[in-house]
Amino acid sequence: VLNYASVHPPVHLLRYTVVQDISAVVRALEQGVKKADVDPAVKAVVICGTNGTFSAGADIRGFSSIQAGDRPSLASVIDLIERSEKPVVAAIEGMALGGALEVALGCHYRVAHAQAWVGLPEVTLGLLPGAGGTQRLPRLIGVPAALDLITTGKHVLAAEALKLGIIDEIMEENTIDAAIHLANKVSGQPLNSRRLSLKQVQSLPNMDAILSEALVKVKKQARGCLSPEMCVQAVKASVQLPFTEGIRKERELFNLLLSSGQAKALQYVFFAQRAAQKWTTSSGASWKTASAQPIRKVAVIGLGTMGRGIVTSLVKAKMSVVALEQDQKQLEVGARAVTSLLEREASKMPWIGQRPDACDPALLQFTLDFSVLQDADLVIEAVFEDMALKKEIFHKLSAICKPGSFLCTNTSALDIDEIASATSRPHQVIGTHFFSPAHVMKLVEIIHGRHTSPITIATAMGLAKTIGKIGVVVGNCFGFVGNRMMAPYAEQAVFLLEEGCKPKEVDQALEGFGFNLGPFRMLDLAGLDVGWRSRKGQGLTGPKLAPGTPARLRGRRRYSPLPDLLCENGRYGQKTGRGWYQYEKPGARIANPDPWLHNFLIRYRDAHHIKARFIDEEEILERCLYTLINEGFQILDDGIASDPEDIDVIYIYGYGWPKHRGGPMFYASTIGLPRILAKLQKYSEAHPDIPRMQPSAFLKKLVFLGNPPLKEWMSHAGHQSSKL
């Protein structure tokens, strides 16, 4: 773990490895520093990592075993380093994150490689820097910059860290030699001015306002998530209290977070996101045996909202892109929109100035000519959700594209196998479901069809990673994972309106739970016509609906025609200025309750003899969330998702599920499956005509088996995925 190597006497080099058992590193650091302190031959110490990496911080898995109140030994060692009478220099290569940056802040000097980056990401794990970071960083770089780093957890490159004052020198190469050189140079010089614990936080005239604005900002950004708020409190302590008391406050807040449950959820998400990259399918294909093919040139068909976002994401990742439209006018409109998206993205990334090649428009070609797609390595079709149109395009692509090209369809629900059937290469056809706005949203559902080859899956996953997205491999069914679970959730929201709720009450309950947007604000934003078109396609409404069908039943299932009626009244949501809410003008964003809708609902209930009743928040949450979770269990049992973690990653990165609640399946595990089952049973007895409320057989089985932990669920699933 750590070498006490006298390779360059009189400077002693303490090396420690990347992510490891924190107590072993702490022990070794402690011994090394103590030994150097008493060794008269040692004049200075350099601390560095092995294999070109300083350290990614503490082992996140180790937090589950830390008890609130444990002796914070890392903090003690950092104090020891800082107190050392011999200069200690941190040589940062690769990265210094979390506890590792805290170690570096305890050192008297910091030298970093130009490609190294540093950060305090604890907030993203539901914690705060617990080894003095919240007290030392503000003393080093001032409160505004420290607040920014600590409350967001962002990483900064060495150049920015130098500008901020976190590091003292940047090296293009030989960082450790440079650190040794510096250590020799400063040996014998007084160290008090380099000990951050002895420094005062730089006072600012508007400090109170800075701190209270930061609190308002984090509360707004992370609804209900505690860690950003606690980070602000800890930084506030650095301003208001002497160092030792500030450290005590930091520890108190750290322990509070550690026992909050949110930290557990956020750490679960960290590992779930990584687990999702290790995909398997029910047929036994897996990430271990399939390798991604190199993708140099991508073609995108269709420059509507989705196509524009996808093109922007590809160009941002410096891929060569051909964008195709069907007529000159649409091509010009699409090209203008992409250019402005790229400009906006560039302005959001100040470092673009240093990398003029990023977002390079020369990487992008617009065309009307299908034959230009001939040599594309991968094509993403992003036209309307119209099966006939998609099949026509895939038939054409199959004939035009070179034999090795992969053919992807951006669809949110349609059958991948049917689309693939229009080609002569179904093994190279795959679904890539991007989320709107596609240049912003992180998620891509990667849907494999019956014939999709493992190489095609690996290539689509590789592409997602290249463009900075999180791919999750799922099976093929209507709505895949995300939209299939969203359907019963949105359905409940509308049923609740029929029974007496107002859109705002339903939205407030779910926004209070932590969603950025409640279901009605979300539907208004997405456009109500999208679902209407889909329901017409399915024959649930419109000309294909059998005459004489009762308004509120389809077969024996309860159906609400309310969303259809809104569309028939021209209310498509934000884009028409009217939907479940009213907006100042078409395209405006502020949703206001609409008296028209209120009266319309009263008339609707009268016409259908529905007696409105008061529905409390608990019922709103349980009916919306538990039906969504119930569908998740069905999806696991069907083998459409191979793990609960995959579902959780989809919901967090595609649907705005509050991250600090760990995703719907993790949330279910925290509530306890017996409670979820009991509630579903209660509601399904009250609403026997809502089949999606009937508890899934898999949920019942898990309750019968004694509510096993989430990690064990899949060993009991009917359709077990192979872990080859």
Ligand SMILES: CCCCCCC[C@H](O)CC(=O)SCCNC(=O)CCNC(=O)[C@H](O)C(C)(C)COP(=O)([O-])OP(=O)([O-])OC[C@H]1O[C@@H](n2cnc3c(N)ncnc32)[C@H](O)[C@@H]1OP(=O)([O-])[O-]
């Ligand atoms: C009273 C007590 C006092 C306590 C004091 C508190 C101290 C301190 O404040 C707390 C911390 O340091 S908090 C820590 C602050 N630090 C952070 O939050 C850093 C979190 N890590 C990251 O951001 C990214 O992993 C890197 C950027 C390091 C690498 O990115 P990349 O190159 O894309 O690679 P990748 O795919 O992401 O990871 C590769 C493998 O490594 C695994 N793993 C990684 N880090 C781990 C960790 N810390 N732990 C465990 N495992 C970790 C990862 O799961 C994966 O495993 P798999 O089995 O192969 O799937």
